[in-house]
Amino acid sequence: KAGVTQTPRYLIKTRGQQVTLSCSPISGHRSVSWYQQTPGQGLQFLFEYFSETQRNKGNFPGRFSGRQFSNSRSEMNVSTLELGDSALYLCASSWDVETQYFGPGTRLLVL
Amino acid sequence: GQNIDQPTEMTATEGAIVQINCTYQTSGFNGLFWYQQHAGEAPTFLSYNVLDGLEEKGRFSSFLSRSKGYSYLLLKELQMKDSASYLCAVRASGTYKYIFGTGTRLKVLA
Numbered sequence: 001k002a003g004v005t006q007t008p009r010y011l012i013k014t015r016g017q018q019v020t021l022s023c024s025p026i027s028g029h030r031s032v033s034w035y036q037q038t039p040g041q042g043l044q045f046l047f048e049y050f051s052e053t054q055r056n057k058g059n060f061p062g063r064f065s066g067r068q069f070s071n072s073r074s075e076m077n078v079s080t081l082e083l084g085d086s087a088l089y090l091c092a093s094s095w096d097v098e099t100q101y102f103g104p105g106t107r108l109l110v111l
Numbered sequence: 112g113q114n115i116d117q118p119t120e121m122t123a124t125e126g127a128i129v130q131i132n133c134t135y136q137t138s139g140f141n142g143l144f145w146y147q148q149h150a151g152e153a154p155t156f157l158s159y160n161v162l163d164g165l166e167e168k169g170r171f172s173s174f175l176s177r178s179k180g181y182s183y184l185l186l187k188e189l190q191m192k193d194s195a196s197y198l199c200a201v202r203a204s205g206t207y208k209y210i211f212g213t214g215t216r217l218k219v220l221a
Contacts, residue, residue, distance in 0.1 A: 048208070099156050
């Protein structure tokens with residue numbers, strides 16, 4: 001089975017811009033979670049989608065949003081980028097509430 | 112509140128045994144996970160404990176005590192490739208949200 005894929009792998013943006021990241025889960029997995037990883041904070045949970053519905057949400061501002069499509073693929077959007085949004089964004093998929101499997105991540109640099 | 116504590120860094124010698132501890136305080140519990148993350152790569156799943164006791168998987172074992180809010184990951188016969196960060200994560204009951212610790216960076220020396 002193919003693993004979780006994320007695109008793009010690297011991204012450079014400037015402050016104020018917006019960005020959309022994409023995640024394709026493992027075939028058959030219905031849950032997709034998004035995390036932000038920074039050196040000081042570790043993995044911070046953004047949100048989780050299950051069958052096209054947001055099931056859980058972390059403590060991030062409304063600039064961070066996401067959605068899930070009927071094929072379980074998910075996108076994450078960050079609007080009005082800030083320098084502090086520079087991070088590795090990881091997506092993880094699972095069938096439901098079982099073990100999560102992570103994608104390679106998208107490294108975002110905001111200048 | 113919800114909190115997971117792990118040591119920030121550990122150093123061990125090739126061939127040795129190392130134990131990485133994790134203590135947690137979460138609202139509800141529905142499993143504890145250990146992940147390995149090499150620098151610049153995604154976390155990969157190592158182990159899962161939901162009941163008290165020891166789970167063994169080759170050179171890696173994980174232990175859980177729910178009453179003490181405590182887990183450890185035991186790595187035996189350390190190899191250079193085991194140099195990585197080890198993340199402890201708890202899945203909350205009800206919401207099934209995952210809470211991650213900040214990770215323990217393990218350096219294996221020759």
